[in-house]
Amino acid sequence: MTEQELLKALQKGDTAALEELIRRYTAYVSSIIRRILGGRTEDCEELTSEVFLVAWNSRGKLQEGKIKGFLGSVARNKAFVRLRGLHEDLPLEEGVIFIEERSVEEAAEHTDAAILLEKALSQLEKPHRELFVRHYYYGQTVKEAAEEMQINLSTAKAWLCRGREKLKDILEKEGYTE
Amino acid sequence: MKEINISRLMDNYTDNEFNLEGEAGADTEKVLKTVMEQVKPAKKTKVKPLSKVMIAAAAAAALAMTGTVVAKAQFPKHTITSATGTVFEYEQHGGAYGYELNVKNEDYSDLLTLEDGRLYFSIENTRIDITDLIDRQTPYIYSYVNEDTGYENYVIAGGTADQYAVVDMVYLEGAGWTGAGEMGGENGAYNGINGRINVTVEELENNGGNLSIVFTRDPGAPYHEHLNAWQEGAPCPTLQPYKEIPEQWRDECEDAWLLEALFRLDILDPELIF
Known part of the structure; x- marks a missing residue:
C-alpha cells in the first residue's frame, strides 16, 4: 500500500489502514519517545499508543508525504510533556537563549x-x-x-x-x- | 532580555526532513491491541465514487434558491443532524423530483472564526488554529461518524483570511452527498453578511450524478447576480467543465480547496468530471 493509498483509506475511516499505520511506524514513533524518556518502557508503550490515537482522530488533516513527520512531532511533544511533568528535562547544550524584548507595536507581523x-x-x-x-x-x-x-x-x-x-x-x- | 527555552520552542516545529530513526521502545503488537480497542469503526462504508459527474451550475443556482435537490431513488422521510448542529431533512417528494431537502438550524458563526488574523476551527469541544493548514487549494477536513446514519461525514474548511469558508457535508442515504456552509472574510461577505455555500453531489442511476457547488456572496441577490458573483476572477468549475479549465487556473478557483477535499475523500473522481 502506497502512502497515498494509506492516507485515502485512513481518511475514509478504514481501521485496517490504521493497523497498517501502526505496523509501519511503531518502531519510528517509539524510538523517538524512548530516546527522550530513557528506559521507561511502560510509558513508552502508552505514549506510542496515544500518538496513533491522535493520528486517527486527526486523520482529516494528514497530508501525503508528511505522515511520518506528523507522527514524529506528536511523539516528540508527548514525550517532552511527560518528561516535564516529572520535573525532568534533557541535558541540552546551552538549552536557553536570551533575546532582546520588543514591544508588541515593534513586533513584526509574523511572530508565529x-x-x-x-x-x-x-x-x-x-x-x-x-x-x-x-x-x-x-x-x-x-x-x-x-x-x-x-x-x-x-x-x-x-x-x-x-x-x-x-x-x-x-x-x-x-x-x-x- | 527574555529567556527562550529552545526545547520548548521546538515544540512548535515538525521535522519532515530527517525523520531520525533509533532503537524501538515499544512492541508493535501491544500498541496495536491498545489502539484498536479504543477505536470505534465507522458503522457503514461510504458511498462508492460516482460513475459520472457533471457540472450543473445553472441547476445549482435554482437549487440554492429553493433549497430543493432531486434524485431518483425512493425513500422515507429522514432527519439527520450534523456535528455542527445543522439539521438536514429530506423526504420523498413524488413526480419528477425524487425528494425534497430542507436545511435547518444553520449557524456557522462560531465554527470558523477570524481572530487577530488567525483562523480558528471549533467543533465538538475542539479548537484548532488552522491558518497554516489551509489555503485556496488546501482543505482542512474534520471527520466524524454521524450518529443518525452511521456514515462518516465531514466538515471541510479552506481559503485564506481574506476569504475563508466552511462546508458541512453529510451523506444522505439514497440521495448522495449534500453540503451547506458559510463564507467569511473581506472577500467572502457582502455588505457585512457572510456568503452562503450549497453543495450537492447527486446519485442518479442512469446519468451517474450531478455536482453543483454554489458560492453566493449576497444571499438576497436575484439569480443573475449570483452568476455574476461566481464569475469574479478566474473561471471556476462551477461555471465550466473541470477538464477544460487550464491547470494553472484550477488552483485559482475559490472552491479549489473544496474540490480537492471531495477528490481526496473519494466523493468525486476528478477523472470522471467532464
Whole structure:
C-alpha cells in the first residue's frame, strides 16, 4: 500500500489502514519517545499508543508525504510533556537563549514560532540543521549526534552555537513574542 | 532580555526532513491491541465514487434558491443532524423530483472564526488554529461518524483570511452527498453578511450524478447576480467543465480547496468530471 493509498483509506475511516499505520511506524514513533524518556518502557508503550490515537482522530488533516513527520512531532511533544511533568528535562547544550524584548507595536507581523523556526533553520547549512534538529528536537546527545554524523565533538558544538545565534537573530529581528 | 527555552520552542516545529530513526521502545503488537480497542469503526462504508459527474451550475443556482435537490431513488422521510448542529431533512417528494431537502438550524458563526488574523476551527469541544493548514487549494477536513446514519461525514474548511469558508457535508442515504456552509472574510461577505455555500453531489442511476457547488456572496441577490458573483476572477468549475479549465487556473478557483477535499475523500473522481 502506497502512502497515498494509506492516507485515502485512513481518511475514509478504514481501521485496517490504521493497523497498517501502526505496523509501519511503531518502531519510528517509539524510538523517538524512548530516546527522550530513557528506559521507561511502560510509558513508552502508552505514549506510542496515544500518538496513533491522535493520528486517527486527526486523520482529516494528514497530508501525503508528511505522515511520518506528523507522527514524529506528536511523539516528540508527548514525550517532552511527560518528561516535564516529572520535573525532568534533557541535558541540552546551552538549552536557553536570551533575546532582546520588543514591544508588541515593534513586533513584526509574523511572530508565529513555527514560521520563525522554519525561517531560522532553513538558513542553516543542511548538516548544521540536521545536528540542531537531532539535538534540540529529538533530544539526542551532542556526543551521539556527532558520532552518527561522523564529525568531532568540538565541531558539533560550534555548529550548534551557530544555529542558536541564527535562531536568536531571527527571533529578535521578527520581534518574537510568546 | 527574555529567556527562550529552545526545547520548548521546538515544540512548535515538525521535522519532515530527517525523520531520525533509533532503537524501538515499544512492541508493535501491544500498541496495536491498545489502539484498536479504543477505536470505534465507522458503522457503514461510504458511498462508492460516482460513475459520472457533471457540472450543473445553472441547476445549482435554482437549487440554492429553493433549497430543493432531486434524485431518483425512493425513500422515507429522514432527519439527520450534523456535528455542527445543522439539521438536514429530506423526504420523498413524488413526480419528477425524487425528494425534497430542507436545511435547518444553520449557524456557522462560531465554527470558523477570524481572530487577530488567525483562523480558528471549533467543533465538538475542539479548537484548532488552522491558518497554516489551509489555503485556496488546501482543505482542512474534520471527520466524524454521524450518529443518525452511521456514515462518516465531514466538515471541510479552506481559503485564506481574506476569504475563508466552511462546508458541512453529510451523506444522505439514497440521495448522495449534500453540503451547506458559510463564507467569511473581506472577500467572502457582502455588505457585512457572510456568503452562503450549497453543495450537492447527486446519485442518479442512469446519468451517474450531478455536482453543483454554489458560492453566493449576497444571499438576497436575484439569480443573475449570483452568476455574476461566481464569475469574479478566474473561471471556476462551477461555471465550466473541470477538464477544460487550464491547470494553472484550477488552483485559482475559490472552491479549489473544496474540490480537492471531495477528490481526496473519494466523493468525486476528478477523472470522471467532464
